[in-house]
Amino acid sequence: MKRDLDRLMQERGLDAAIVWGTVKGNSTMSYIVNGAKLSHVMVVKKRGQDPILFCGTMEREEAEESGLPVVDTSKYNYRKIMEDAGGDRLKAAVAYYKTILSEVGVTGKVAFYGLGGIGRNWLLLRALDDAIPEITITGEFDDDIFLTARRTKEPEEIERIKAVGRKTCEVVQHVIDYLKSHRLDGDALVRSDGSPVTVGDCKAEIRLELAKRMLIEEVDTIFAIGRDAGIPHSRGNDADPIEAGKTIVFDIFPQEQGGGYFFDMTRTFVVGKASPEILEAYRQLEECFDTVSAKLEAGAKAAQYQTQICDCFEKQGHETIRTNPQVTNGYVHSLGHGIGLDVHENPRLSDFPGIDDTLEPGSVFTFEPGLYYPDKGYGMRIEDVYVVTESNEVVNLTNFPRDLVVKI
């Protein structure tokens, strides 16, 4: 949570944290400016003090929404700085930031955060490090103070995730109703005029229903049928017809418009009737889902659940990524990930060297086992979101049935 930032800075010996970049697409910036709809700004946080927001005159009204003290950067007169630098933009940028950091009294160990051009910012930080003797630039490679603080959510953040979740469930229900509104002609789902309903048609419905609810797709929703459902990353092929008996993996992870909180859930459907093989695989998937999710508890190491789910699937006779890192038929990925301002954040329910996350009060994360048999033309996944409450309960936030068969 945000209140952890000062403690984390203390523990890591940081005197100041500086966040650069746009707000959109830059979750660290979005977090520190409390979601204010700004374009390209800078935030300076000295340890033990409130962050200060630096932005241009034109965005003064949006800046107020951040609740942070705001400095209008027009007073630094960038045109004059550029003239003094003879049009050399790197030189001008160094002069500009040097002025600001000196004015705010930033000294000591300083780390930079946020999203930006990789080579460009490497040059700029190197030049700033040389130009300002009062500061020593340092960096954090992974699990930085912001990502660490964001491992646990405040109640208001959880409410926003829940609200996105409710809307997401409405969209999933809409798609089920859309499928049901058609008829089968042999194995093909068709319109009243006999033309086939396709993956692209379903995706168009999803897009519109999300837009109606002020939600966006950061990247394409997964709506993959048959063999594609057996490849976890496949987003599905628009031209594919919806056919009875094939599994459809529908993994939807929308974000609040303008760059906000995500939700993330997956349901697997078979239109019409499922084969005994698919029914049995789905029964096994549900069995492992229920067995392992029942053991989720506050304070537990997240990686252990990946071990448990592999145990469960292997006992059923499936190959897993634990026994074969290159596996493509069986259980082939990690069990889950935190969600928040990024669709993938901490804690990670992965068994991987260097990952040592714990489920803590305020953790919000997905739990998403799946079974994939692309060679047999099917795949399936169930994904719910869980939160660990302040009273150490683990609560499922995905209030949606997981019936496999969509009867037509």
Added chain:
Amino acid sequence: MKRDLDRLMQERGLDAAIVWGTVKGNSTMSYIVNGAKLSHVMVVKKRGQDPILFCGTMEREEAEESGLPVVDTSKYNYRKIMEDAGGDRLKAAVAYYKTILSEVGVTGKVAFYGLGGIGRNWLLLRALDDAIPEITITGEFDDDIFLTARRTKEPEEIERIKAVGRKTCEVVQHVIDYLKSHRLDGDALVRSDGSPVTVGDCKAEIRLELAKRMLIEEVDTIFAIGRDAGIPHSRGNDADPIEAGKTIVFDIFPQEQGGGYFFDMTRTFVVGKASPEILEAYRQLEECFDTVSAKLEAGAKAAQYQTQICDCFEKQGHETIRTNPQVTNGYVHSLGHGIGLDVHENPRLSDFPGIDDTLEPGSVFTFEPGLYYPDKGYGMRIEDVYVVTESNEVVNLTNFPRDLVVKI
């Protein structure tokens, strides 16, 4: 254009260019992988050679869409690298990239591009520079080789921008029709039940119409009325009612879904009837628009048009940003910018130290003069997109009327 990359690398003494990051939101990556829908990948381009795409097994099918030679990174066994690094992720990342760069034979001056965590990548580049004696890391601060190559577009890129433009015009027409479908009750635009039509209602229409056309809003469309129309960055307030006689600035700049090309156009509307003052200001805006846009020509310095538009507005008696850099009433911004995979790119029609762009065959750019009087409660802007053709003609790509008054 892409074929300029080798020449630019030669001119700037670069032996290799490496692009990192996601594809979504990272226009440099999107450019080099030809829009392939990948998640997080790496591209290595040695001077004089085709770029090579490095990506994971799960994205092998999407990677093929790039048309680039692909290396499956699973062969490097990152789990083993992490184990060898004792779970130290920076150390593991250095070992991983060192292996790849050595395998591809990257030596000499190497620059990094793409979007990533600022502090994280500064640490990583510093460590790579130390760990690989065969390379010297350098950077480009602005107008890097990719941004420079992208100053001019290939015919296929121009066709895609045109296609987005056609759809954007459809959405603008839809909004006009939507406004016209209501009635006035005094100055208020109302539904048949008498309830007011708001900015939020119009934005909801825009969102849906864009979604239907596979277009997305990277950030909120500007639909600002009255005083807000007088503040160029204001996106408009959802609760504001649509009222007769007030200017509405409608600036729409959608992008192809999944991270592709943008269009960008602005129209100003007054519902019902416009006051003589607003009509006269609009006449003056159109006069300056037509006078200066008629002089756009291939080979010209882009900054001169900012000077010309200031000349025109000042002759009419308006204050401009040239006479007063802090101006808020009059003409307050730059005249235009290139568009492509970013909504703002080169060439820039700005008069600013260090900017020296030229209109060249293949340049695609906006031309968007405006007049802003927030203190008087109005603002107006007209924005069209132009292309310089291979035969040196300047062609307007915004085939849409610019009538101010929307009669109800």
